[in-house]
Structure formats: structure tokens, C-alpha cells
Amino acid sequence: MKQIPERAAVPEALTWDLTPIYADDAAFKQAVAAIKAQAKQVATKQGQLAESAGDLYEVTAAIFDLNRQLEKVYVYASLKNDQDTSDANAQALSGQAESLVATVAAATSWYEPEVLALPQVALQALIDAEPRLTEYQHFFDVLGEQRDHTLSAAEEKLLAGASDIFGASAKTYSVLSDADLKFPVVQDEAGNDVQLSEGLYGVLLQSTQPKVREQAFKALYSVYQQFRHTFASTLSSEVKTHNFSAEVRHYGSAREAAMSSNNVPAVVYDTLVKTVNDHLDSLHKYVNLRKEILGLPELHMYDLYTPITGEPSLSYTYPEAQQEALKALSVLGPDYVANVQKMFDGRAIDVVENKGKRTGAYSGGMYDTKPYILLNWQDSLESLFTLVHEMGHSMHSHYTRTNQPYQYGDYSIFVAEIASTTNENLLTDYLLKTQTDPQVRAYVLNHYLDGFKGTVYRQTQFAEFEDYIHQQAAAGETLTADFMSKFYGDLNQRYYGDGVISDPQIADEWTRIPHFYYDYYVYQYSTGFAAATTLAQRILSGDATKRDAYLNYLKSGSSALPIEVMQKAGVDMTKPDYLETAFKTFDERLAEFSKLARELKK
Template sequence: MIKQLKKRSEVKEEYKWKIEDLYENIQQWQKEADEILSMAEELKGYKGKLGESADTLYSYLSLRDKLNLFMERVYVYANQKFHEDTTNGIYQDLSDKAASIMAKVNSAISFATPEILEIPEQKIEAFYKEKTELLQYQRMIQEIMKDKPHTLSSEMEELLAQTAELADGPENAFSMFNNADIKFPVIENEDGKEIEITHGRYSKLMESGKRSVRKDAFEGMYSSYKKFKNTLASLYSTNVKKDIFYSRARNYPSSLECALDGSRIPVEVYYNLIDAVHENLPAMYKYMKLRKKALKVDELHMYDIYTPIVSDFKMEVAFEEAKQIVKEGLKPLGAEYLSILQEGFDSGWIDVYENEGKRSGAYSWGAYGTHPYVLLNFQNTLNNTFTLAHEMGHAIHSYYSDKTQPITYAGYRIFVAEVASTCNEALLMAHLIANAKDRKEKAYLINYHLEQFRSTLYRQTMFAEFEMLTHQMAEEGQALTAENLSAAYYDLNKKYYGDEVVIDEDIAMEWARIPHFYRSFYVYQYATGYSAAIALSKRILEKGELAVEEYIHNFLCGGSSKDPIDLLKGAGVDMSSKEPVKQALMVFADLVDQLEGLID
């Protein structure tokens, strides 16, 4: 009998997030959505007046803060309801309405940045003295001034703002395809029972100790995407062309520089990451050779690189147990942090289990003024226990920054977005390895840690290199066909995994299933964030309370009140150098050596 997913209505309330903490019902949502459109019209009335006086500028900015507060709530609620069940037409419509409202709002306020840029700096300085309340916006205004070479006229900014819904087209189409439309085959699991492959089950199937299950899941997944390769290539190509359009419209030399400038990250950081990983590929090749030996296979295939190589050790973790393990692992962060973690567990922050139509993957999200939310598709694996620690790291980062910063600076830049989450994972892993019951468990956990390095530092860097290459191809006028994309992706797998692995043809289609490729030049930050997190976790474990104090108050509470590089420096990690990446890769190499000594 095929195991079917539960419908949303069949999931117990205790395992659903309390979305009603945002709005009790759609009627409340609609009321606030209408208010947003009224506020947007009121803000449009300031056009041509922002430089008139300090009072006018302050009045505009404070009203815009209020609109942003409402807009966050409206947009998050609509999309989280949609993510609960992407097949539900009511919530599809709600999500579309929220996107439309946001586009209208962005169009209505698009005049502001060019207009602020036209105010002479001496006049703005005089405004600060005349109305000291304006000083809360000083950093924001300084950031606008830095963007002067990339800011267009008021009319052109409004025109670009009106393209927002079109620009979201490729990502939205991919999301609908990936979450609602694509179906995967039924295979036999380890027990010989028929089971349908789903996004949520795939990783667990790939960890199976039975090789035929891994092979069937791998081939079933990628054969399903291959059937739609030309459609998916067209979507991805259109998304890349969108990036190029905006980068050229805003006078950037490349789409990469355009994307990184949003967080004030020099492109050298991106290139340095790829170079550092290339220099340390021999450690990955050594790990693959060790994996081949441990699995006792003549050929190591791509479907063999996820299964634990300590084959007779099982670590299944139910959700309630996972919460306790995460709490123990995060004890070094102190009582205050743990109390916030417990609040999240007890107060409906988390949507736990997969259901029919639910968005795949995991994330943390939320709106200023309300608690964060975490979406999971929890399976009883150690991997999902780490996902819980990871997403709660995001959530508590947001909790601290929202509590400490005004809405203007509460949202942190994407460059640091993965640091707190990955620091949680590193602390949890240190706890588990230190408390391993025997040699076998220690080997299992070290292997798991190596897999975190492989999947986060090496693999995400490979993704980042793929994005860089494909954008460069398009910028040079080369077509991004399914064949070109697959060939580029296949070659990268050969480079990153080496001669010890048979690079199966099916892996060439993996690019087609990565949602983050529709948030261009995002994934490299998993790798840089992982490197920073390794450094921070090491510092917390070695220096204790002082390091925790600096981490929480200089970093987690910082929001975007400083540039990302400066926030991390305040916590004791300098990401403007290659050192954190090098140190992380040295840890990886050392773990490979340790595992070699534990494997018979």
C-alpha cells in the first residue's frame, strides 16, 4: 500500500504554526491591505516635496515605516497561508494579491530615493540639527547616497518598480511547478513497501543503507525533471536575463556586482571563496576515496555520497526528542537565548510536518512586531534535527534584531543571514561529538559533520560557481539551453568530486531543482556564512560568556545598523580576509584524517 501524505486539515494543531498571531482571518488581512493602498496614495502626495523641510522629510519617512510594517504583515501572512497548501486556490489568490499590492506600493514610493538624492548634503545636515528625530534615518540616507551612481530618475525608478510582478514571473512559475505540479515516481523503500518520492522524503531516501533505494530515488527524481528540461531551462534563462537587465539598468559592470552591492560586499569575497575551495579540493577527493573504501563499493556513484558510511549505526530522532537535543546543544549560548528558544517551541512558531501541497524545504520568516515563524517538513532524521537548530537560529536572530532595532534597521543583510543559523548547527555538532557514546557513534557524527562541510561549503560554492558561469555566459550572449546548462553543471561536479566518483549522467539535471537559483547569487553566502559560523562557534566554546555577549549584542542585535563585515568584526570574525574560509577548510581536512583513523 502506498503511503499517502496527510491533507492540511488532518495535521494536529500542535504541529501547525499559529498564523492567527498575524491575522485572525482573511477579513482582517483585507482590512489592513486596504489601509496599505490608502497609505501608498498618501505617500505619493509627498512627491516633489521631500527637500522642502526637515518636518516634511521626517513625516514622509515615519509614514513609510508604518506602511512597511503593514506591508510585511500582509505579504508574510498571504504567502505563509499559500505555503501551507500550494494547491489551495484561495491562498494562491491571496499570494497574488499581496504581490500586486507590493508592486503598487513600490511604484508609489519609487520617487523617494531619486528625490532624496537631489537634496544637497549640506541641507540634509541642517535638517538633522533642525529636527533631531531625523537622525534615526541618518544611516539609511547615507546608504541611499552611496547608491547615487546606480539610482535613476524618478520616472525611470517608477517604471522599474512597475516591472516587479513581471520580474517575479520565473520564480513564481518555478515554485508552482516544483511544489504543486511535478510528480515523482513510486519506488520500493528498504522494507519493500511502495512509497512515492516527495521533496521531503528524498533526502531520507538518499541516506538509505540499501543501495537500490538510493539509486531508484536518484534516478526517479532526475528523470522527472528531465522530462521538462526545456521548460525549466527557459525559466532559468529568463531569470538570468532579468538579473542582467536590472544590473545594466542600474549601471553595474555585471549582474554579480549588482547583486553583491546590496550588502556592500566586494566581488573579491565571491572570487576568493571559489579560489579557496578550488585550492582545497584534494581534501574532498581524499574524503571521497575514504567513502568508497568504507562503503566497500567498486564504483562510488553520485547516489552513494549522502548515505552515512558507518553503515550499521542508526540515529532516528522524533520531533520531541529533536527539541531536547537542540536545547542541550545550544546551552553554551546562555540562559537568555535558551528561554527564547523554548518560547519558540511552546508558542506556535513552528509548522512541523509535511502535508499534501505544502511548500518543500524549510525556512524562517516573519513580520516586524510579531514573533518569527519556522516552516519545516520534518522527517525523523538527524539531518532534520540540524534543520530545526538552523531555522531556529534564523528565527532568534530575527527576534533579537526586531526587539533591538527600529523597523528601518531590523532586517539584516543576506550576507549575514546564514551565520546565526549555521553557528547553531556547529554548536550542536560539537555537543554531539563530545558526548558520543562510543567509537562508532563518534565516527558517524564526524561523517555527518563532514557532510555538512561538503553540502554547505563545497556544494554551495559549486552552486555559486554555476551561477557565476551561467550569468557570464548570458552576459556574453550565449544561449542558456538545457544542453548548455546541463553540460556546465556536469563539468562542475567532475571538478568538485574528482576521479574517485562516477559522475552519473542524471546529476547534470540537478540545476533544474534548486529553488535558490531563482534568488541569484544568494547561495555563496551559505559557504561564507558557514565559515564565519565555524569561527564564531569555536570562539564561543573557547571564550565562553564574553564571546556570547559580543555575539548576541554586537551581531544578533545588530540588524542592518552596520555593514555585514563590521557586524561580524564586532563578534570577533573578520570576513574581509580569506582566513575564516581557510580555517574552515583546514577543519574539514582534519576531520577527514580523524575519520580515517576510526574507519576499519
């Protein structure tokens, strides 16, 4: 039976090197002690902001430096914990970092209320009087937008001190789903016994054997359904936390609070949901085509991921995938490619799955570290796309951090998914241009259509569910497992239509979606994918000015509002045009795929 390896058995070359952050855990603990002392010192500065322009600068710079050191500690601990969530020592480091976040938040919670207590005219006069403050002008402008939603210093300190408590539900969910759940042994396509995991589950759902897909689907959900009431409790508590925070800060809803924190207008969300629902017929058409080509009497939810064209025509080892990624991304220029190569050569990527490792994939790091990527590699086209996706995040981080000062050296969540999905679109175009075999082209087109389904449609479905449970909780409804499953099951049926059997297990899919704990994050996957379609087309036009506009977006960080950053890159996300462009591309590729798939079936 194939076993998932222990962390210690993974070859060093396939693990990330965290020593550039801290040489060892002792250095980490020294940094924690230093930050605690620094936090106490910063806390003594309360009440001094209005004394002079020089004081305003010194305190502002000190707080940014404190947060900078805190981020480094947090990144080290979280990466170490994620590589093996069952490691007690890593859990302890992560706990120390999370506790430190609450300590620093409490020590600095007075700062923003004190700044906002200054009349706008008085604050601007201080900024104008101190040349060193001009580099913080945009920061103060954005902060000013929160005047009506910032509490008194005492109230902010109280909330900041409870941040660790407010995060308990998400932490409990993460530990339960990543470390404590034990999945059964199932059989792969060759009849071999394999230990089911979230990573392997994604592979088995792509099997060409319906029984393998069905077995994996039912086995996975049999575990989650045992704990559905526990997951309902953790998710309900998380939703209550979001609603509570929005209410005490005088927002009309949790959604308004979340979008306001990213300076994203509500019209972006509303336009997304409306436009996607207007195009559900395209998804229904694709689902019905899948049923036809697969020749299935019934199409189930576990049949939505297997390639319609049969066995995957493309698979890549990790070294092979690196080379393909470099070729696909070459349209972004030699500097971009060189920085990708540095990621490959510098042990910045944790590649393979091991016991206790966090599931999925992400790009991490902070201003003073290189970007880090977590993968759970499988030799598949999907893993190649995941690699290119996370590399988009990492290059976004690299260009932002090397072109912006620390205060603007990060970027809004709203624009974060655009860089990653632009890379995915570029990879799709590369494969369609280099693969002439009809079977391979059909497979790539199928992959694109599945990606669109899983991102634009699926994440908008998630967004609708997320918004619904927040609204219902705010109205006093108890979010029981049965209540959430009923709505989720009905919503899933509406999205996929009558062409697919909504298996009863799918109503509990919300139990295994970690992003529902991220406070209105998921809609941005959809907007990001759609915007990336337009940006990829601009890059591939061969017009160097359009490519440079995209690279400038990567370099902008948070130096301007996210909507403004995207407008400069060539996409206005307050209008539905970019969404319509994305659906037009989906329909065109669906038409090409339909023709190819039917010809191949003859």
C-alpha cells in the same frame, strides 16, 4: 502504501498559528485595502522632501510605516500559501500580496531618487536640523552609496511597477516544482511502496541499500528531466532579469549589483571561490574515503549522502529533538534558551510534511510577528540539524527585532546564514562531547563532513554555475538546457574528482535548485558556514566576552554594514583566514573520522 497526509489531517499542534498576524482572511483583506489607501496618500508626498527637515522626517517615517504594513500582509499570505501550495484560496491571497508589493513599490519609487537628488551637504543639513532624523542617519548613509545606481523618479516608478512581472519566472518555477510535479511511487528499504517527494528523497538517499538510493535518484530526475527545457526557460528569463536590472542601474555585472545591494565587497566572493578551489583535494580525499569504506566498486552521485558508517545510529522524534536542541544551544546562555522554548511552546513551527506543502525548510516572519519556522520533519539527525539551523535564523530575527527600531530591524542576507550555521556547529560539538560510542561518533563526524561538503563545497559550486550563466547570458549566449547541463556536468566532475561517477542525471541538477532564482544568494551559505566555524570556537572557548560579542551580532540587525557587524563579532570576512580555519577543522575531523571508520570496518 504510506501516503503524505492532506493539510486538514495534520494535528493542529504540529501546525503554525497565523492568527496572531491576522485573525482571519477577512482581516487580511481589510489590511490590503488600508495599505492601498495609504500608498495613494504617500504618493502625494512626492516633491516635498526638500521643503523642510520636518517634511523629510514625516515622509520618511510614513514610507517606513507603509512598508511595515506591507511586510505583514506579505508574510501572512506567503506562510498560508506555503503550508499548501495547491490551496486555491491561499494562492489568491499570495497573488494579492504580490500585486500589492508592486503597487507600493510604484507609489514609493520616487522617494530614493528624490533623496539622492539632494546634494550630500544639503541632505546632511536637513538631518542635523531635525533631531528625529538622527535615528535614520545610517539609513541615509547607506542609501548615499547608491547614488550612481539610482535612476530618475519616473524610471524608478516604471521599474517598480513591473516588479510583479520581473518575478514571474521564479513564481512559475515555484508552482511547477512545488505543486505540479508528480513523482512516482518507489520502494523504501523494507520493500514498501512509498510516494516519492522531495522530502522523502533526502531520506532515501541516506539508505544503506544502494538499490534504494539508485531507484530514488533516477525516479526523481526522470520527472525533472521531462521539464528540463521548461526549467531552462524559467531560469534563463530570471538571469536576463538580473542582468537587465544591473545594466539599467549602471553596474558592471549582475554579481556586482547583488553584492553592492548588501554592501559586501567583491573580494569576499573572489576569495571564497579561490580558497575553495585551492582545497578541492580535501573533498577528493573525502570522496575516495567514502568509496573505500562503503566497499563500492563505483561511487555514484547518489552514494554521497548515505552514512559511511552504516545505518543511522541516531534518530529523533520531534519532541526528542526539541530537548536535544535546548541542550546543545545552552552554551549561548539562559535568555537564548528561554526564547527557543517560547518558539516550541507557541505554535511557531509548522512541523510535518503534507500534500502541497512547500519543500525544504525556512525561518520567516517580520518585525511585528514572531519568527515562524517551516519544516518537513523526518525522524532523523538531519531533521535535528535543520531544526537547530532554522532556530538560529529565528533567534537572529528575535534579537534583532527586539533590540533595533524598524528601520534596522532586519539584517543583510550576507550575515543571515551565519547565525544558523553557528547553531549547527554548536550541535556538532555537543554531540561529539556527549556521544562516546565509536559508531555514534563516526556517524556524527560523517554528518559534519557531509554538511561541510554540502555547504562550503556544494554552494560554492552552485555559485560558480550561477556566475557563469549570468556572464554567458550577458555576452549574448542562449541558455538552453543542453548548454547549462554541459557546463554543470563538467563543473560537478571537477569538484568531486575522479573518485565519483558523474551520473548523467546530475548534469540536470540545476533544474531542481530554487536558489538559482535568488540572485547571487548561494555563495553566502559558504561564507556563512566558514565564518560560523570561527564563531562557534569562540563561543565554546568559555570566554563570556566572546559569547556576548556573538549575541551582540544577533542584536545588530542592519544598524551597521554587514562586514563591520562581523568584525565586531570577531571575524574579518574580507580576508581568507576564516576560510582557512574552516578547512583546517574539516581536515582534522576528516582525519579522526578516517581512523574511526577504518577501525569499525575491521
